[in-house]
Amino acid sequence: MTGSESAAAQRWAGDWAGGALLREALAAELPGAVALRRELHAQPCLSGEEGPTLKRVLEALPGAQLEYVAETGAVLRIGGPGPAVAVRGELDALPISERTGVPWAAVNGAMHACGHDVHLAAVVALAGALSRVQAAKPLVVVLQPREESYPSGALDVVRSGALERHQVAAMVGAHVQPVLDSGVVSCTPGAVNASSDEFEVIVTGAEGHAAYPHLTRDPVVAMAQVIVAAQQLVSRAADPMVPTVVTFGTVNAGTAPNAVPGEAVARGTLRTMSETWREALHDRFTQVVRDVARAHGCAAEVRIVRGEPVLVNDSALAVRTGELLRHAGRTVTEELRSCGADDFAYYGAIAPSLMMFVGVDTAAGLHSPEFLPGDDDVAAVAEALLAGYLTAAG
Structure with missing residues (x-):
C-alpha cells in the first residue's frame, strides 16, 4: 500500500469509527423502520395522490422544521443552522396489481414495485438516528412525490427553492437494484442513468x-x-x-x-x-x-x-462513499450504469449529488408485480445513506 493509499484508508476508517454512535442509533431505529416499510407497502398511493403516505411518514419522523412542497411532498430539516446534507425518499407507487402473496401485500391496485417503501423506511431510520446523536451537519429530508410520472416531483422540489433555503450542500440517494447481488452497493462516479x-x-x-x-x-x-x-x-x-x-x-x-x-x-x-x-x-x-x-x-x-436529464454522480462523493462502505465490510462496485432514468438527476443542478444502487435478493425485476425486497434491505439502504451522509458531512 502506498503512502497516499494508507493515509486515505486511515481517513475512511476514522470517518466510519467516528460514526459509531450514529451506527448504533441507526441499528436501534431499524425495527421500527421495518414495521413502517410493511405498513407503507400495504397501503401504496399513486403519483399525485401521495397525501396519506406523506402523512404517515411525517408521523414517523422526529419533530423538525417542515415545509410542504410539490403539492403532495415535503422538506424537513433536522439539526441547527448552516449547510446541510439532504437525502431523498420517494412517496409514490405504481399502478400495478401485486402478486407477491405476502400478508402485507397491497390490494388496492397500486404497488411499491420499485422499492420506494424500502427507501422511505431507510430515510426514516437515518433521520431518527441523527435526531438521537449530535451530527456533524444538519440533515434535510426530501419526501418527494411523482418520481414515477410526469410532471417530475424532483423538478418541482428544485423549483420551489426549498433546497437553497435549507443550504443543501450535497444530495444523497439510494435505490434498490435486483441486478446487483444482495448487499452489493454501486457507487459509480459520473453518468449512471440516462x-x-x-x-x-x-x-x-x-x-x-x-x-x-x-x-x-x-x-x-x-x-x-x-x-x-x-x-x-x-x-x-x-x-x-x-x-x-x-x-x-x-x-x-x-x-x-x-x-x-x-x-x-x-x-x-x-x-x-x-x-x-x-x-x-x-x-x-x-x-x-x-x-x-x-x-x-x-x-x-x-x-x-422532455423528461429527466442524465443523472451524474459527483466523482468525489462517489469514490469516498464507496471506500467508506468497503471499510464497513460492504462489497462495492463502480461498474453499474444503465439507460434507466430517475428524476433524482434534477438535484445535481443544486448541489453535488450521489445516487447509489443497493443489491437486493429477489428474482423479480423492478416494476414487476412479484418484486419484493427483503426486510434486511431496509438496513442495507439505510447504511448506504449513512455512508453518503458521513462523506458529504466530512
Whole structure:
C-alpha cells in the first residue's frame, strides 16, 4: 500500500469509527423502520395522490422544521443552522396489481414495485438516528412525490427553492437494484442513468379501401418504415461510445382489416447518457420521421416531451462513499450504469449529488408485480445513506 493509499484508508476508517454512535442509533431505529416499510407497502398511493403516505411518514419522523412542497411532498430539516446534507425518499407507487402473496401485500391496485417503501423506511431510520446523536451537519429530508410520472416531483422540489433555503450542500440517494447481488452497493462516479424523453409520432396519409392501395397513402406502411429507420440513429448517428436508446412502445392505427386508415400513431422513448447528444438526437429523430413519412406520400408530426436529464454522480462523493462502505465490510462496485432514468438527476443542478444502487435478493425485476425486497434491505439502504451522509458531512 502506498503512502497516499494508507493515509486515505486511515481517513475512511476514522470517518466510519467516528460514526459509531450514529451506527448504533441507526441499528436501534431499524425495527421500527421495518414495521413502517410493511405498513407503507400495504397501503401504496399513486403519483399525485401521495397525501396519506406523506402523512404517515411525517408521523414517523422526529419533530423538525417542515415545509410542504410539490403539492403532495415535503422538506424537513433536522439539526441547527448552516449547510446541510439532504437525502431523498420517494412517496409514490405504481399502478400495478401485486402478486407477491405476502400478508402485507397491497390490494388496492397500486404497488411499491420499485422499492420506494424500502427507501422511505431507510430515510426514516437515518433521520431518527441523527435526531438521537449530535451530527456533524444538519440533515434535510426530501419526501418527494411523482418520481414515477410526469410532471417530475424532483423538478418541482428544485423549483420551489426549498433546497437553497435549507443550504443543501450535497444530495444523497439510494435505490434498490435486483441486478446487483444482495448487499452489493454501486457507487459509480459520473453518468449512471440516462436522460429520458417521451415522443409521440403522428403519421397522416389518405384512407381508402384495402383492395385499392394505389388510391391511398398508407400511414401504416410509412410508420413501419419510420420505426425501422429510427433504429439507425443508434447504429449510425450516435457515437458508439455514448449509450442511446430509441424505443417505440405503442403503435396504433385503423379499425377495420379491409381498410387503409388515414392516421397511425406511435409513442415511445428517447434515452442517452450525453446531454449534448440528447439535443441532437431530438433533431435527428424529428428529421428522420418527417423525411421517411414524406417519401411514402404521408406527413408526420413529432411531439417530444422532455423528461429527466442524465443523472451524474459527483466523482468525489462517489469514490469516498464507496471506500467508506468497503471499510464497513460492504462489497462495492463502480461498474453499474444503465439507460434507466430517475428524476433524482434534477438535484445535481443544486448541489453535488450521489445516487447509489443497493443489491437486493429477489428474482423479480423492478416494476414487476412479484418484486419484493427483503426486510434486511431496509438496513442495507439505510447504511448506504449513512455512508453518503458521513462523506458529504466530512
